Amino acid sequence: MPGHSVGAVTAQCAHFSEPLHLRSGGVLPAYDLVYETYGTLNAAKSNAILVCHALSGHHHVAGHYADAPNNIGWWDNIVGPGRPLDTDRFFIVGLNNLGGCHGSTGPSSVNPATGKPWGADFPMVAVSDWVEAQARLADRLGIDQWAAVMGGSLGGMQALRWTISQPQRVRNAIIIASAPKLTAQNIAFNDVARQAILTDPEFHGGNYYEHGVRPVRGLRLARMLGHITYLSDDQMGEKFGRELRNSSFSFDYDVEFEVESYLRYQGDKFAGYFDANTYLLMTKALDYFDPARLDGGDLTKALGRTDPKTGFLIASFTTDWRFSPARSKEIVSALLANGRNVSYAEIDLNFGHDSFLMEDAHYHGIVDAYLRNITL
Amino acid sequence: MTHTLGRPDFDVIAGWIEPGHRVLDLGCGDGSLLKHLQETRGVRGVGVEIEDANIVAAIRNGVNVLQGNLEKGLDEFADQSFDHVVLSRTLQTVRHTEGILREMLRVGREAVVSFPNFAYWKNLRAVLDGRMPVSEDLPYQWYDSPNVRFFTILDFDALCTQMGLTIKERRVLDEQGATVNAQDDKEINFLGSLAVYRLTQAR
Numbered sequence: 109m110p111g112h113s114v115g116a117v118t119a120q121c122a123h124f125s126e127p128l129h130l131r132s133g134g135v136l137p138a139y140d141l142v143y144e145t146y147g148t149l150n151a152a153k154s155n156a157i158l159v160c161h162a163l164s165g166h167h168h169v170a171g172h173y174a175d176a177p178n179n180i181g182w183w184d185n186i187v188g189p190g191r192p193l194d195t196d197r198f199f200i201v202g203l204n205n206l207g208g209c210h211g212s213t214g215p216s217s218v219n220p221a222t223g224k225p226w227g228a229d230f231p232m233v234a235v236s237d238w239v240e241a242q243a244r245l246a247d248r249l250g251i252d253q254w255a256a257v258m259g260g261s262l263g264g265m266q267a268l269r270w271t272i273s274q275p276q277r278v279r280n281a282i283i284i285a286s287a288p289k290l291t292a293q294n295i296a297f298n299d300v301a302r303q304a305i306l307t308d309p310e311f312h313g314g315n316y317y318e319h320g321v322r323p324v325r326g327l328r329l330a331r332m333l334g335h336i337t338y339l340s341d342d343q344m345g346e347k348f349g350r351e352l353r354n355s356s357f358s359f360d361y362d363v364e365f366e367v368e369s370y371l372r373y374q375g376d377k378f379a380g381y382f383d384a385n386t387y388l389l390m391t392k393a394l395d396y397f398d399p400a401r402l403d404g405g406d407l408t409k410a411l412g413r414t415d416p417k418t419g420f421l422i423a424s425f426t427t428d429w430r431f432s433p434a435r436s437k438e439i440v441s442a443l444l445a446n447g448r449n450v451s452y453a454e455i456d457l458n459f460g461h462d463s464f465l466m467e468d469a470h471y472h473g474i475v476d477a478y479l480r481n482i483t484l
Numbered sequence: 485m486t487h488t489l490g491r492p493d494f495d496v497i498a499g500w501i502e503p504g505h506r507v508l509d510l511g512c513g514d515g516s517l518l519k520h521l522q523e524t525r526g527v528r529g530v531g532v533e534i535e536d537a538n539i540v541a542a543i544r545n546g547v548n549v550l551q552g553n554l555e556k557g558l559d560e561f562a563d564q565s566f567d568h569v570v571l572s573r574t575l576q577t578v579r580h581t582e583g584i585l586r587e588m589l590r591v592g593r594e595a596v597v598s599f600p601n602f603a604y605w606k607n608l609r610a611v612l613d614g615r616m617p618v619s620e621d622l623p624y625q626w627y628d629s630p631n632v633r634f635f636t637i638l639d640f641d642a643l644c645t646q647m648g649l650t651i652k653e654r655r656v657l658d659e660q661g662a663t664v665n666a667q668d669d670k671e672i673n674f675l676g677s678l679a680v681y682r683l684t685q686a687r
Contacts, residue, residue: 421543440550441560447506447528452550453539470536477543 111190114146117171117181121211122248128206128241131396134231138220141245142211143167143203146187147195149249155484156251157193158242159183159202160259160266163334163390164382166210169202185467192476197484198255206241207233207389215385216317228314233389235262235397239269243277255482258282260464261431262390265397268439272399275415280482282421282475285428285464287435288407288442289398294430297337298391301330305384314385327384328375335374340427340460407442414443420450421478423471425463427456451478492661493572493598494520496680500596500653501525505567508532508592510554510584511574515542522547530566532558554578558587566592573621573678575599576631582647585683594652595683601656603636604677620659621678637673644683652682 121142128136144167149156159169161182170187172180181202187193193200204212207230215230222229246254257267257278264286270278290298305311308326312319336344348367363369403409420443424436433454443450453474457463463471487495494517501507503526509518512531515538521527531542531549542549550560555578569592571584576599578584588595600621601607607617616626624631635643637656644651656664656676664675 437560444530444560444565445562449548450530450550451539451543451548452552453543454551456536470540473540474543477540480544481546 111188111194113180113184114171114188114195116174117144117146117168118173119144119167119211122245124241124244124248126244128237128244130231130237131234132232136206136213136231139206139213139241140211140217141203141206141213141241142208143201143245144169144171144181145202145249146170146200147198149199149251150484152484153251154253154255155197156199156201156246156249156254157479158246158254158257158270159187159193159200160238160242160257160263161202161205162259162261162263163387163394164378165263166208167202167204167212168210169200183465185465186472186475192472192479193258194476194479198479201245201249201251203242203245205233205238207386207393209383209386214383215314215389216383225315225317227317227385230385230389232392235265235269235393236273238266238393239273242266242270243274246277253277253279255484256280256282256479258284259286260284261286261461262394262397265394269397269399271414271418271420272410275413275418278415278418280419280421280478282423282478283436283439284423285425285431285436285461286422286439287431288400288438290395291435295395297333297430298395301333302388302391304329304333305388308384311384314388316384322379323384324379327382327387328372328379330384330387331378331382332371332375335371337430338461340429340458342427343458343460346458407438408445411439411442411448412446414446414448416446416448418448419482420448421453421475422450423453423455423464423474425455425457425460427458428461428463430461487661491517491572492657493678493680495661496655496657497570497572497596497598498524500682501527501568503527506565507568507570508561508566509570509572510558510588511571511577512542512547512549513538515545515547515549517570517572518542518547519545554584555580557583558591561591563590564593568592568594568596570596572596572598573600576633576635579632581633581643585643585647585649589649589683589685593684595649596681597683598678598680599635599640600631601637601673601676601679602634603638603673604659605674606659606677608674619677637676637679638669640679640681641669644681648685650684650686652684654682655680 125138170181170184204210219226257270259267264283267281305326308323310321311323351366400407400410424433440452507527507529509531518529569588610617657678659677
């Protein structure tokens with residue numbers, strides 16, 4: 109894919125002092141949202157794209173920091189001049205969602221009422237709360253209507269929620285490797301991940317900050333489990349097979365197979381920087397997401413609240429068994445039943461759920477073709 | 485003779501579709517027909533296509549396109565959700581002929597089908613000469629053809645009767661895209677290279 113990186117970027121912080129009433133009944137009296145922008149907002153303010161992050165993502169979508177050239181944004185391969193999210197044409201906004209651990213207000217932030225980290229007292233946040241917070245950030249940036257809201261996985265759920273909760277503010281939604289709600293199997297995986305964290309002796313009911321410890325073992329296990337489900341069986345077979353680190357069996361419990369080494373490395377890396385309470389919150393937001401719930405499970409009725417002028421691009425990956433193509437097609441069918449403008453691509457990529465983060469000429473070609481047709 | 489996008493059947497199909505209609509184009513390729521219908525007839529269109537490159541091309545053409553396999557049915561579409569369901573030059577590539585025709589008339593009020601006529605005299609002559617036909621409307625060699633069903637206008641008429649489908653209109657074209665006018669069905673079958681049908685079903 110032609111194009112190049114946006115280069116050095118800087119994060120910004122917006123403080124909001126108007127309380128946010130949450131779906132869970134909780135209230136955030138005030139909060140910060142950390143965000144980055146790439147490209148230039150045009151005079152008509154019609155060229156803005158919101159990129160929503162998934163479980164472990166954040167505001168650093170693209171580029172790098174001048175003082176940390178190796179800290180490259182999580183979706184850098186799709187954003188930049190000449191790339192599908194072309195910063196010569198679009199103004200891209202990425203933020204860290206509420207409850208996150210990368211600068212926006214979350215469980216590790218200080219609760220002004222107590223002077224201590226929120227910890228277990230941080231209220232549960234839902235996808236609809238994130239959309240509300242994102243809408244306030246849009247107001248702050250002077251963006252009345254997004255040219256597109258885009259995301260993969262949990263990010264795609266936010267894009268879908270935007271089209272229902274704020275239909276007039278979204279001209280296009282790009283929903284990749286997502287689902288209209290989680291299956292029982294998906295919730296089950298999330299619960300095992302949560303149990304790993306909740307039963308870690310160093311979790312301390314979520315208030316581990318004041319004990320000067322972190323539930324690293326639980327978080328590490330949660331990430332290892334998650335990671336398995338983000339990859340495809342074929343890909344793991346190709347990448348690791350039954351390769352051993354040494355030439356023969358060692359008959360003990362040390363790292364032996366390459367796949368063990370990989371998973372432990374991924375688990376350790378993640379547990380080293382991510383906040384366990386944020387992980388818990390994000391997985392619950394995934395579990396709760398079900399925009400058709402108030403319509404008795406009727407997704408067609410729920411998506412009837414979208415704007416007839418909103419365009420949809422839905423994409424799935426053939427090897428993604430955690431958010432399978434069938435789940436994306438449920439969204440497509442419900443949109444079709446409402447006569448909405450929708451295109452759907454089923455992309456043959458071998459990286460399972462993680463495919464949505466990969467650089468692939470066909471996949472990026474679809475996003476590029478769709479975005480080029482957006483009139484500003 | 486010049487035809488829309490070089491496809492004489494597109495002119496016939498476009499002539500049957502009224503402004504503002506809802507059109508589903510099965511095997512829509514790069515979306516050229518839908519784009520043309522959107523621009524000239526203001527239709528609301530959706531295409532179904534299986535090939536990756538065509539999905540990108542159709543999106544680039546500003547057409548709503550869904551990636552899918554026609555052989556697996558049209559489950560994503562509700563009953564009678566389209567005015568016209570188009571299958572242009574694709575029926576001969578579909579294994580489940582009856583299945584796709586039934587599905588077309590389940591999701592649409594009217595099915596519009598075009599296909600190459602195997603009984604066209606040049607095709608017959610090729611076979612008589614000992615070779616499989618290659619023509620304007622059958623442009624493949626036998627070993628690289630996507631076609632899996634070879635049939636004639638008379639064959640298709642008989643299938644429609646057998647399935648209880650009503651042929652609302654039938655237009656038969658020669659290799660230049662001109663309408664074949666003849667009294668006798670056998671003569672039309674002999675002179676026509678491409679046939680275009682409008683089908684309905686009593687509900």
